[in-house]
Amino acid sequence: MNSLKLSKSLRQIYRRNNWQNVNTFQTIIRCQSNSPKVAADGAESAAKRERRPVETTQSFVMNLFCGEGKVQQQFPYPQVLSPEDIQTVEMVTEPMVRTWKPEDALRFEENHAYDEKLWTMLKEMGSFGIQVPPEYGGIGFNNTQTGFLAEITGRYDLSLAVTFAAHQSIGYKGILLYGTDAQKQKWLPDLAAGNRIACFCLTEPSAGSDASGIQTKAVLSADGKHYVLNGSKIFITNGGIAEVFTVFAKTPVTVGSETKDKVTAFVVEKGAGLTAGPPYKKMGIMASNTTEVFFDNVMVPVENVLGEVGGGFKVAMNILNNGRFGMGGTLAGSMRTCIAKATEHANTRTQFGDKLSTFGDIQEKIARMSLKHYVTESMTYMLSGMMDKGYGDYQLEAAVSKVYSSDAAWYVCDEAIQILGGMGYMRETGLEKVLRDLRIFRIFEGTNDIMRLFVALTGLQYAGGHLKELQRAMNSPVANLGVILGAGTKRFARTVGLSSGPSLSEYVAPELRNNAALISKSIQDFGASVEHLLIKYNKNIIHEQMLQRRLADAAIDIYASVVVLSRASRALEKNLSSAGLERRFATLQCNEASVRIATNLSQLRGTQDLKNYSTMKEIAAEVLNNGGVVQNHPLG
Template sequence: RPGQVLCSPLVLSEEQTSFLKTLYEPCNRFFEEVNDPNWNDKNEKVQAKTLQGLKELKMFGLQVPENLGGLGLTDTQYARMVEILGWHDLAVGVTLGAHQSSSFKGILLFGDKHQKEKYLPDLASGRSLAAFCLTEPTSGSDAASIWTMAEVSQCGKFYTLNGSKMWISNGGVADVFTVFAKTKVKDVTTGEEHGKISAFIVEKEFEGVTSGPPEEKMGIKASSTTSVSFDNVNVPAENVLGGFGNGFKVTMNVLNNSRFGTVSTLAGTMRRVIEKAANHAAKQKQFGKEIRNYGIIQDKLAHMAMYHCVTESMAYMISGNMDMKVSDFHLEAAISKIFASEASWEVTDECIQILGGAGYMKKAGVECIMRDLRIFRILEGTNDILQIFVALAGLQHAGAQLQELQHTLEDPLNNSSVLFTELGLRAKRIIWIPTGISLDGVVSGHLLDTAGLVTKCVDLLSEAVEHLLLKFGTQVTHHQFHLKRIADAAIDIYAMGVVLSRATQSLNHNLPSALHEKLLCESWCYKASERVRWNLKAVKASSWNCYYQNMKSITDEVVRTGGVLYPRPMGF
């Protein structure tokens, strides 16, 4: 949908932009002058003066409506504000993000009038903190497999909640929990009982709610992470969130709505890290020249800038889509979270490499960032699971189209024009001749050659997806080696689209950065299109099928023996 990907939505009015500026500068200055990320990391908690200052700045309720005590920011305004958190302190960012981007987001999206009026004012002011309780010891990526149970009382006035959750952000400091539990539903036809997930608003003051000790973590140490247990907790029936049995819907909507904030936060982190690397490259001399003059360093810095450009473009594209009330953005949200978390890790790793030994030292301030970043490839859905989700969502759509085409062609004599059109498109895709998709008039005239790379990649993806569906049918879900490459190609194509859109807007408006953004766009699309071709070739080539089977066989042996199969070289 070009209107959803190639639009660079300008969704802020002058009034909204002006209001954002009045918030941005004081918040940025506060983090520079008051917050101490090193103290937070060392003491594994956020300083009291930081929390108090954030409350005064109303940072705990950025998107809560003004009549309920918040700032009422749009998604685009929110995206720009949380960049500050990524720049200055990711642990504080996780504390605030867990509080409002996920934990009480369900109340914001699905709460009834009573629930919103009861809980949101205190949550927006920071008088109460919130936590999102989904993950369990036996339920991580598979949200549907949770064991926590909620049984309705005979009078129907409350539910009794039993179970435990683990790795809960804000778990030790939260006053309000959004808890997901299985509830029994009786089939009126068979009388059998089934478990459906429901969401509940649970208060810390309810008897039977306890938090475990703080977890010892690699990073984001200042963010409270604990287990939370529920022992015969009576939850009023009016605290069911989003309707009985709609917990899975609440979960998915909350995660889809929260991911763009994570992407924007990581764009802020990358901007800071690139600044550190650029300043070092400009000052540090080796062999008589500043290291910025050497091709190896130039390659690193240029790729870091491209990663940031794509990540920031994704964050603003999706937040803009959301403000435009685009109904379906779940794929883009998943793609952006995958890309941002991988890209920010790569950028930070390269920054340390450019700084050399200094980058490895605590004083440089990068090692803490790297420790903090590692969690983002896991939280809000692990990247591995999200890649499979991206691939299967696309395959499901394509499969439906193929099925519809099959029904049409069951009567080939009366549908000959459809038949010849489809055969022609298929033949062109196989030998990489453009099928007629064009972005002429959509992107800047200065970027038409680059846009051609995108449309060719779309054709290649179409052909590869069709190949998989025809070869494996419904069994394609079990071929994750192939699915990963389909997802990687889709991610690269979406990334190409958003930077094309951004560069087009900059060129059309003659922005000072337009030529620089054109360079970033052209370079990114060239590299990305090469990766797309390579990944999609690997999907279809028989030699790669042999490789995939080898990977499976090696894994089976390693797991069977509990480690490396062959003996140590010294024989003991």
Template sequence: MMSTVSKAFVTGPKNYNKFINITSRYYGAQAAAKVQKKESKETNKKETKSFVMNIFRGQVQTDQVFPFPSPLSQDQLDTLKMLVDPVDKFFTEVNDPVKNDDTSDIEEKVKQGLWELGAFSMQVPEEFGGLNCNNTQYGRLVEVVGKHDLGVGIMLGSHQSIGFKGILLVGTPEQKAKYLPRVSNGEYAAFALTEPSCGSDAGAVKSRAIKSADGTHYILNGSKIWISNGGIADIFTVFAQVPMKDPETGEIKDKVTAFIVERGFGGLTNGPPERKMGIKCSNTAEVYFDNVKIPAENVLGGEGQGFKVAMNILNNGRFGMAGALSGTMIACAKKAVEHATTRVQFGKTINEFGGVQEKIARMAMLQYVTQSLMYMISGNMDSGSQDYHLEAAISKVFASESAWWVCDESIQILGGMGFMKDTGVERVMRDLRIFRIFEGTNDILRLFVALTGIQYAGSHLKELQKAFKNPAANLGLIFGEAAKRATKAVGLSTPPNFSHLVHPNLAESAGLVGKSVENYGQTIEAVLIKYGKGIVEEQFILNRLAQAAIDTYTSVVVLSRASRAANLNLPTAEHEILMAQAWCQEAASRTAYNLKVAKSEKYTDLFKKYKKISQNVCENGGINPADTPLGF
């Protein structure tokens, strides 16, 4: 047994450092992996509390999922209640989403009203003129905005969720004192990262900032595209390459650095507003930098730390997207249900038909999961967690895809009415499409989840490889792993169990999730042994692993929330338990399938067919319209 186990680990990744270097080529699984490379040793020593990270090792870490967070004090709850109603009333009575969409603009009275409500400075401390909301309060308010107008929501989010968020997170006391009062009192902010040659590949940034000889300032040149608030912002968080001397080699290398840039510095201009499919009323424009002089004290987060700053900002704000889209789903489902319960066909209202019932049930579940993700992650963040990056990425992917599905099926239930502009759902559909693209495309975020988790699992593999080099000093570790694998091989092992943490009515569902986690760890080990460092190129497999992670994490989140409802005897408890049970049953089936696909030779052959079909089409320049049975 010893030799078999030893051989299994030795045939894993041959050089873990090379493995990490390759993962650094991907952003999200690119820039994020590059940043996390430096942090991985520390992370592996302390053992992360991230639920998602741990399932890559087949382990259940429940610290951040049970019990369901309740991070608000009574004072914070009371404050939030006082804010929610005025914001909801404002969007109902003052803002006009149809007019915003038609004119591709937001009326000045709406903007001014939002400034007066404090909607642009929800998380800014009171001393700087903000509402001092924590993440949970912010998420609830964003949910209200998402229910009414995603275009306005983008203007608000681009300003505070990413625009000046870096100043809040890593700004110096002087930077906070100078800029936070301004972004809380009428000056718009924007986040400027994307360039023509740099979308998901943040390493391809071409904008450059050259430091002056006396070190007092930088001269910035370059351009950015698709910048939300780009045409109206006064204060920008800008990312540019800065030539820096490598302390080890003495070579001059470009490193991305973040800057706080004011329009008033001069040399900063923008193009006309972009014409977009949706979120038309939000300003999106190209931004140009022509010899912009930036004071040295406006470096944000340290010279050469731009990747880290960007990832910190994006990771910190992603949960808000789940909040906004939870609100959107509530609004779409409401219109569908109102129609389904009044529309009579074949002698009964259409909500009595099974096909419609399945749609409505799934709408409810997807909204419940999305909202639960937002409160779980924001609650963890408010409790001081630093291990939420994969969970936040999952919340963005899940929310954006679920909201699209809910909106689409709402239109289906509404029938022809849903296709008409006056019903309002077609506008929501156009607004929703961008959410799967910006702030990290869902495709890249799936790679981020899969590769970051595999990196964590691979470090464990590396630890065992080292142990076999000096077995006398590591017998406990070696025999422990050998025993684990022996019991798995003969079917004696038991899946990770957290049934004691859920309500008794959810114990069976918890068992399904435990089985998924066990299967997940075994699958990761199998693909690491099979592919080694080459796993980073196996995107067909990585996507299935990511989807299995999404299904497993969302399952444990709803189990936690539904258990809370049942334990507190909330009026919604029975309904929440039903949704959690149904979700876990479906998710476990999808997970079992995706993990089977990830390690099956049969599906590896199928992936090769996909690859070849794609190559044929690309070589042809597209699908040939003449390829018909008629031959022309």
């Protein structure tokens, strides 16, 4: 450490504490994170991202990257709804629950639309204005109530759930979050009543997960009263039936003497002249409408700007982050239906003289399906509860919930079909439709691949900020002795095995302390792995996506385990009727997750694993260069 010299007294302190890793510690101090780019539903240079002071966030997932277990937001498990609040949701959904028939979803899919009778009933239920405040004509549900309603809808038809989500979770969510009172008064009453439908227009042919690639442009008219909008959007849910569009376009923004194109959010009405293409032919969610949307010199009044001119990227990301909790609820509902069908079949179907339910293979499937549902359900209401309690920094928790729930739902439905065998493959059972519908959830609102990179890179950036803070402290070692010794002692204890990670024992029920100890160790190992990556790769870690994926998967497993420990602890403390089952869920989750976490973290630095990644890159390069399969056919 040439530029950061330790004082003689500080070196003596290290020796007295048997510090054996000064060289490694110095390497950490030299590590420059330089805020790598973060890839989310849209990517933007990190220098342009709003950056929170590293010492202020209470996000568990964010602090996990520093090897810390800040679980104050996760314990105790949130209980934000009273029995009356729950009853209100059930009353709202009662007409649909009472009248829905199993064949309805298949009929709507065949018609590629919902009938007027259902639409009228949904309007009367208030389903189109769930989170709109009563003063604007809505019901005014909080996030947890909304998640519960999404869960109920997800039990019946995912196409309907997608239509609702496109309308209110993202379609007019920007008006709720960023609209002026005049904008809210103008649009929300009709949107809440279902008299007008909304949609969210971000994706373009050249801008999917990377929103910085947006080509749609809006230029201020000569008289300064309108923006002239030109461009197109693809894969827009509700695009063909919507009348109110939240649209993102690049606008010239002048700062000082420099003019740059920055994304701005607009509310555009169909009457302004935009057009929609024919509905896409899709794999699933066929009853929901999905189209292209075209803007050809569409005149948008300046008062239709949402938020600030040039601030549209922030608007888009906050809309998506704010709405992701609803997806978990929807998928938890879908999984509940799949498990019900699977258990019914297993309990009634006889093979080889025994019920399927007695076969160990079927029992393992049912157990794993049930665990994934429990984790998804736990994450959903943890996230919505955090939001309802006013916690603002939940972007990584929302991303983790989205990834886990969509992967889990696919697994659960696939296994349900496997249990039903040939009957599961038949259309009349309904599960083949659910499987096709579920596939989109791993793609839209941020593909799971991009979400994993988003989690990994955002966390690495945060941890890098802490290392840079430590580097600054080393410039004045005597004045910052506490900071330096704190970091050094923590690393030393971990190196010689004196630390088992941040303790969770004070938060969990006594019956779960052994399980919590496993996750505490995982948190410590995770922090050490992050430190290793930042030392070895520096800012070039952005290019190591195979490593980022494994890091993200470990983070997802750790967060899932903490959430389950919290929920199961509440069940045990309240002596709920399902407390014993929930304890077993927590035990299984922590035991198996700790093994997966250790495997993923070991693969970040194992010599053979790193060679395997290089081999995979070489194989991919050959196949890509060839435009397909390379090897000679076995028949010559």
